[in-house]
Amino acid sequence: MASITIRGVKKNYAKTQVVHGVDLDFASGEFVVILGPSGCGKSTLLRMIAGLEDISGGTIAIDGTVVNRLEPRERGCAMVFQNYALYPHMSVAQNIGYSLKVAGVPSAERTQRIQAVARTLELEHLLDRKPMALSGGQRQRVAMGRAMIREPKVFLFDEPLSNLDAKLRVQMRSEIRKLHRRLNATSVFVTHDQVEAMTLADRLVVMNGGRVEQVGTPAEVYSRPASRFVATFVGAPAMNILEGTVELDGLSLLGGSRHLTMTRAGLPVGTKVAMGIRPEAVRLVAPNTAGALKATVDLVEELGAGRVIYVDLDGAPFSVMTSEAIHPEPGSPVGLKFSPEDMHFFSPETGSRLDVFKASVPEPAL
Amino acid sequence: MEKRVTFSSWTIGILFAVPQLLLIFTFFYWPAGQAVYWSLTLQQPWGGGNIWVGLDNFRSILSNADYWNSITASLVFAGISTGLAMFIALVLAALTDRQLAGSRLYRVVLIWPYGIAAPALALAFRFILAPEAGFLSAINRMWPGIWDPGLDGADAMASIIVAFSWKYVGYNFIFFLAAFQAIPRSLIEAAAMDGSGVIRRFWDIQFPLITPTIFFLLVINITESFQDSFGIVDIMTSGGPANATNLMVYKIYSDGFKGLDYSGAAAQSIILMLLIIVLTIFQFRFIERRVHYG
Numbered sequence: 001m002a003s004i005t006i007r008g009v010k011k012n013y014a015k016t017q018v019v020h021g022v023d024l025d026f027a028s029g030e031f032v033v034i035l036g037p038s039g040c041g042k043s044t045l046l047r048m049i050a051g052l053e054d055i056s057g058g059t060i061a062i063d064g065t066v067v068n069r070l071e072p073r074e075r076g077c078a079m080v081f082q083n084y085a086l087y088p089h090m091s092v093a094q095n096i097g098y099s100l101k102v103a104g105v106p107s108a109e110r111t112q113r114i115q116a117v118a119r120t121l122e123l124e125h126l127l128d129r130k131p132m133a134l135s136g137g138q139r140q141r142v143a144m145g146r147a148m149i150r151e152p153k154v155f156l157f158d159e160p161l162s163n164l165d166a167k168l169r170v171q172m173r174s175e176i177r178k179l180h181r182r183l184n185a186t187s188v189f190v191t192h193d194q195v196e197a198m199t200l201a202d203r204l205v206v207m208n209g210g211r212v213e214q215v216g217t218p219a220e221v222y223s224r225p226a227s228r229f230v231a232t233f234v235g236a237p238a239m240n241i242l243e244g245t246v247e248l249d250g251l252s253l254l255g256g257s258r259h260l261t262m263t264r265a266g267l268p269v270g271t272k273v274a275m276g277i278r279p280e281a282v283r284l285v286a287p288n289t290a291g292a293l294k295a296t297v298d299l300v301e302e303l304g305a306g307r308v309i310y311v312d313l314d315g316a317p318f319s320v321m322t323s324e325a326i327h328p329e330p331g332s333p334v335g336l337k338f339s340p341e342d343m344h345f346f347s348p349e350t351g352s353r354l355d356v357f358k359a360s361v362p363e364p365a366l
Numbered sequence: 367m368e369k370r371v372t373f374s375s376w377t378i379g380i381l382f383a384v385p386q387l388l389l390i391f392t393f394f395y396w397p398a399g400q401a402v403y404w405s406l407t408l409q410q411p412w413g414g415g416n417i418w419v420g421l422d423n424f425r426s427i428l429s430n431a432d433y434w435n436s437i438t439a440s441l442v443f444a445g446i447s448t449g450l451a452m453f454i455a456l457v458l459a460a461l462t463d464r465q466l467a468g469s470r471l472y473r474v475v476l477i478w479p480y481g482i483a484a485p486a487l488a489l490a491f492r493f494i495l496a497p498e499a500g501f502l503s504a505i506n507r508m509w510p511g512i513w514d515p516g517l518d519g520a521d522a523m524a525s526i527i528v529a530f531s532w533k534y535v536g537y538n539f540i541f542f543l544a545a546f547q548a549i550p551r552s553l554i555e556a557a558a559m560d561g562s563g564v565i566r567r568f569w570d571i572q573f574p575l576i577t578p579t580i581f582f583l584l585v586i587n588i589t590e591s592f593q594d595s596f597g598i599v600d601i602m603t604s605g606g607p608a609n610a611t612n613l614m615v616y617k618i619y620s621d622g623f624k625g626l627d628y629s630g631a632a633a634q635s636i637i638l639m640l641l642i643i644v645l646t647i648f649q650f651r652f653i654e655r656r657v658h659y660g
Contacts, residue, residue: 050559073562
């Protein structure tokens with residue numbers, strides 16, 4: 001178990017900077033997920049922790065020791081790769097036991113530890129096979145076994161589930177979670193899959209364009225996204241964003257064509273905002289309900305447990321997620337209603353969160 | 367349902383194959399068949415009939431000490447030059463794969479030697495290794511007479527080995543580099559995470575994964591060292607001194623076209639062919655089983 005301290009870490013490739021000064025603290029035993037779209041620098045950051053990538057600026061410390069100049073093997077990290085990276089010419093047992101062999105562990109002890117790891121991962125009957133003869137899920141487990149056997153201080157996962165089919169992914173997800181609960185090693189897991197991120201993380205780090213956008217528990221990130229990017233990236237279907245202006249009695253939306261009456265705007269009159277509302281926080285009501293936004297139904301997506309209704313709001317796309325058994329016809333008019341507490345406000349220029357309800361912004365005097 | 371493109375007409379298929387079949391027949395089966403026929407007869411040097419002698423040609427060759435000396439020289443040459451060419455190429459390719467300083471330069475430069483015709487490179491090496499004026503003449507100045515491929519058989523053998531290896535280092539290098547680069551980067555990284563250092567990674571991961579290429583090059587290098595050595599021997603040593611570098615392929619030429627012993631030369635060709643076949647079978651039989659195909 002070890003804590004990881006990342007201070008001002010940068011990464012340049014030739015002249016392009018891909019990671020712009022990241023500061024993060026991972027507590028000992030914590031399961032941290034780094035979430036972001038491809039190319040956001042999350043894997044690069046992970047590889048810098050592992051020692052597979054040079055650190056261009058800043059420091060990374062594991063357990064208080066700066067590891068910038070240490071070889072991967074001296075850092076006490078184990079890594080699970082996206083494509084598993086199993087040694088194709090070695091059997092499962094040899095794959096799992098390779099690090100012990102390199103470390104010069106006597107063969108009797110090695111066999112015993114391989115057996116123990118194989119037992120936890122239910123790989124005992126596969127120990128003599130070559131990776132070629134394994135299914136995707138089995139390869140994944142071997143890759144985990146290879147990381148586990150060294151009893152590392154830190155586990156690093158580089159999108160380990162993205163090559164698996166949907167069902168296996170859910171299963172491996174809970175296995176990783178269980179494993180972490182038992183081993184309790186500090187784990188850093190990189191993914192672009194927000195469901196994976198939400199379900200696995202103790203703490204979530206959302207990255208975009210080489211910068212950290214937000215750090216928090218999955219619930220915090222979901223309910224109080226720190227930026228427009230986080231708001232639209234976390235949650236499916238994505239949060240609806242409508243641009244508008246704060247007025248005395250509410251919000252003028254979509255260039256003034258719509259008006260939303262609100263008792264508490266909380267922002268100075270005239271402020272331009274990007275208002276966000278999650279599809280699951282919107283209720284469908286009759287089109288002429290007082291205070292509802294009028295829209296036209298575009299498309300209904302049936303999900304079984306619920307349905308996503310895509311509506312058209314004067315050309316602006318908008319989605320509603322409901323578990324009610326309603327099936328509006330495409331083309332029919334509907335009303336959209338949501339409460340002010342569920343609304344998020346972001347600056348249209350910087351995308352950062354404009355705190356309305358939490359911060360002590362005085363209500364405008366009427 | 368047959369999804370591939372097929373030709374309904376049998377004759378069109380044959381017509382497509384004809385040019386290639388013609389070439390193989392003209393330049394392989396016909397001469398090879400002719401050689402077999404000649405090896406069983408006694409040919410007149412200036413034409414005009416022959417006598418059937420059965421296996422007499424083979425008997426006389428195999429009872430000749432000169433011929434056994436030639437076989438030994440060929441095996442020594444094949445063994446050392448293959449080993450040298452493959453080892454040097456392997457080291458250079460491994461270093462290039464690690465992107466060490468200068469790798470970009472010799473990636474290009476090393477490919478050139480293979481493009482040079484054997485006689486041209488032999489001529490260059492003849493000058494380079496000349497005892498009176500070449501690079502090694504400096505050694506002769508210190509210890510007169512220590513290096514003289516014209517007099518010393520071992521020196522002559524060393525000269526042709528160096529020239530041949532130099533050519534094949536480039537050839538082998540291309541294949542080795544391709545093999546190294548085909549190994550997924552993440553395997554090397556996984557081994558690094560497992561605590562394996564550079565040398566250890568090479569032996570545990572990279573080397574086993576390039577064994578198919580090593581095996582392929584071994585077969586090619588040995589075969590070529592029996593055949594492609596002709597131009598080098600002809601220009602550099604002409605088989606001398608005292609037959610020390612009279613490799614099998616050169617002896618066929620000198621016995622046949624200089625000594626006008628067509629039948630003996632034909633029999634030697636057959637023996638050389640059989641030797642290469644046996645060596646190749648041996649390699650496939652005993653070495654290939656240690657190869658890991660991905």
